[in-house]
Amino acid sequence: MKPFDVYPLYDIKPVRAEGSYLYDEKGQKYTDLYGGHAVISVGHSHPHYVRRITEQLNNIAFYSNSVLNDLQTELAHKLGKLSNYEDYSLFLCNSGAEANENAIKLASFHNKRKKIIAFQRSFHGRTEAAVTITDNPAIISPANQRENVVFLPLNDLEAFEKEIRKGDICAVVVEGIQGWSGIYEPTAEFLQSAQKLCSEYGTVLILDEIQSGYGRTGKFFAHQFANIRPDIITVAKGMANGFPIGGVLISPVFEAVKGSLGTTFGGNHLACAAALAVLEIIEKENLLKEVERKGRDLIAKLRNLEGVKEVRGRGLMLGIELPFSSKTIRENLLFEDHIFVGSAHQANTIRLLPALNVPQEALDDFVEKLNRCLHK
């Protein structure tokens, strides 16, 4: 047997990683400003993260959700405290797509409706419900096709109002900042109006913070810049720094019905320990403040570069749009300067999603190398 060949691969084999750096089998060092699709939040192999997981592994790694697990309670408590959602409940699963599946299921159980509003250029995952609200026909199989999803342009309040006033919308799903599309933000006015209209029409507002959450923007969640409180928030990616986990934060309005949601692996002991380690590091190292400061500095430096058309995003979740396809520049950065950055659906955009504790010198070095690449 061999791996199913669905991933375009770079000819690079990392065998070790530390902080914001990867090392291949020949000892070549790479700077990681992408975190393997926005996953590495507190740096590779952070000593506290390694210790916490190792200790847990030596005690108990897994038992099912049919027994008491204090780590889940501890994780829910800590996540509530750090994100300022102490009155919400937490359902744990294993990935971002799964978090969105459960969020939609919960919304539909709640108001008994079927129709979903999603947004153009959205990405919410590859499983059944998550992929049908993803605006990419290439990854929707015939078996996944559904009639009950409406894609609207992001920030088009008129179109939104027209659709929601029909009164049959189960849920609105929106990313805190659209990631895959190339870092596009819902405006504060749009989110505030969406929240108001959702509550008026009995529609559930779901904020997908899977990529934009966990501190990347300098606030715990990107939607907190708009001062809204969604009914449901989904998280994954940076939540456990690479250990697979997803979560659904659920407002007190929803009633927990035994057996309505469930998973075998979700919320297992090891996953909770990894997720707790991330929150402990974010808190102890005051990383949100650091993201805000480094992000502000980086955005200013990037905007100063000749050849950069636009810089979008907040904190350390940034899209750098060039006047041409970013492919050659990204390849130069990776193969000549040994810096990982990300691509985006918007082909001219370079996506940056470094760890929240990325060293300042790694960012400065990137700005210098990007400038050189742009003027070769």
Ligand SMILES: Cc1ncc(COP(=O)(O)O)c(C=O)c1O
């Ligand atoms: C905003 C958003 N939602 C959901 C997902 C799906 O997450 P996962 O790949 O863990 O299923 C992603 C993944 O890129 C994402 O960026």
